[in-house]
Amino acid sequence: MDTQSSEKESTASTPSVRGKNDPAWEHFSLTTGVDGKNVYNYMYCENSYKGVGIHRIKYHLAGIRGQIGSCKKVTHNIRVMMQELIASMRKDKKKESNDYDMGDGDDEYENEEDMQEIPHPSVDVKRKRKASGTLDKYLTPRTTSNDPSLKRVFASKEAIWRAKMDVAHWVYDACFHFNALQSPYFQLAIDAMVGIGRGFKRPSYHEIRVGLLKDCKKECQLLVETYRSNWEKNGCTIMADGWTDNRQRTLINFLVYCPAGLTFIKSVDTSDAVKDAPTLANLFFEVVEWVGPSNVVHMVTNNAANYKVAGRLLHKRYDNIYWSPCAAHCLNLLLKDISSMPHMNYLVSRVSQVIFFFITTLYFVHVHLRKLKVSVFLLYLL
Known part of the structure; x- marks a missing residue:
């Protein structure tokens, strides 16, 4: 009998000893309430609970809702550690089902009593609980510059260097x-891959060439359609931007501006065409018909003579569309005329020398700029 009783005592004490070795015990203090029940006082949020066990403690610190309220003040590394402990515990149990939703797990609380929260004196009992969406746990978190992940915070310099070297290769x-690398989509792609985690498979050659290209085209078409509805509602402005590329081709870009955003329509190569007023007017007619004559209220081009005549022809055909020269082009011509004045020409040449000095002596500027009184230095050169 003594042997059996001692075996029972050792068997009963084993879970207690095992539980005390759990890292979760380090994050709360245990006291006894008036009714003799254990009261668990958490270190971070200062909440107190009755009738909870080590499992609910982990869920509370891990921020997993469903069985107990999540802790709002626990540090990120402690939260991640608790989540890893829960995942490791579930992996050891080797459940037959592949459901790894952390909100489940009622079998872990068979020996625990009903949980009772003890409100903190400084907390208003009648406060309204904020509605928490249940969709967040199904979405993959994306890292941003303002929300660094734990791995990125504690990543060594060598690991960061290695990751950058892989991108460089x-x-x-x-x-x-x-x-x-200056594209804004580059960092978005990095954030999306980091949010998915290790094991993300890069898109294949066929996906980039066919499937994803079609999806991007659909996105662009949907965006243009949203802009088109704004054209009908508020009207729009067509802009014709003429320029010459590095192959000495004369191109005209047509864009549509509205309060919702700017849309590129097309680019026309006019290198072999005679850029007289009728030819330009026919190009304008084609673009206006695509946008919709009733949606266009304004046409903007440079103030060359052929564009002026083409603008008058456009207004003659569509009396609701008015032409005006580009303000930036007018300002450029105005500044060019001002710079051709004798005294301004002298000042421009002196400013050019200052700019040349800063460009060719960057190291000197970097070392001695703080020691120089830049304003006096510039006035002396001028």
Whole structure:
């Protein structure tokens, strides 16, 4: 009998000893209430609960709702550690089902009493609970510059260097232009991949060439359709931007501006065409018909003579559309005329020397700029 009783005592004490070794016990204090029940006082949020066990403690610190309220003040590394402990515990149990939703797990609380929250004296009992969406747990978190992940915070300099080297190898191997790294979509792609986590498989050659290209085209079409509805509601302005590329081709870009945004329509190569007023007017007619004559209220081009005549022809055909020269082009011509004045020409030449000095002596400027009184220095040169 003594042997059996001692075995029972050792068996009963084993879970207690195992539980005290759990890291979760370090994050709360245990007291006894008036009714003799254990009261668990949490270190971070200062909430107190009765009838909870080590499992609910982990869920509280891990920020997993469903069985107990989540802690709002626990540090990020403690939260991640508790989540890893819960995942490891579930992996050890080797459940037959593949449901790894952390909100489940009622079998873990068979030996625990009904939980009772003890409100903190400084907290208003009648406060309204904020509505928490249940959709967030199904979405993959995306990292941003204002919300760094734990791994990125504690990543060593060598790991960061290694990641950047991998990106550099890819850029060099694919012969990308370095300006491609200035694209705003580059960081968005990095954030999306980091949000998915380790094991993300890059899109295949066929996906980029066919499937994803079609999806991007659909997105662009939907965006233009949203802008088109704004054209009908508020009207729009057509802008014709003439320029010459590095192959000495004369191009005219047509864009549509509205309060919702700017839309590129098309680019026309007019290198072999005679850019007289009737030819330009026919191009304007074609673009106006695509946008919708009733949606266009304004046409903006440069103030060359052929564009002026084409603008008058456009207004003659569509009396609701008015032409005006580009303000930036007019200002450029105005500044060009001002710079041709004798005294302004002298000042421009002196300013050019200052600019040349700063460009050619960057190291000197970087080292000695703080020691120089820049304003006096510039006035002396002028």
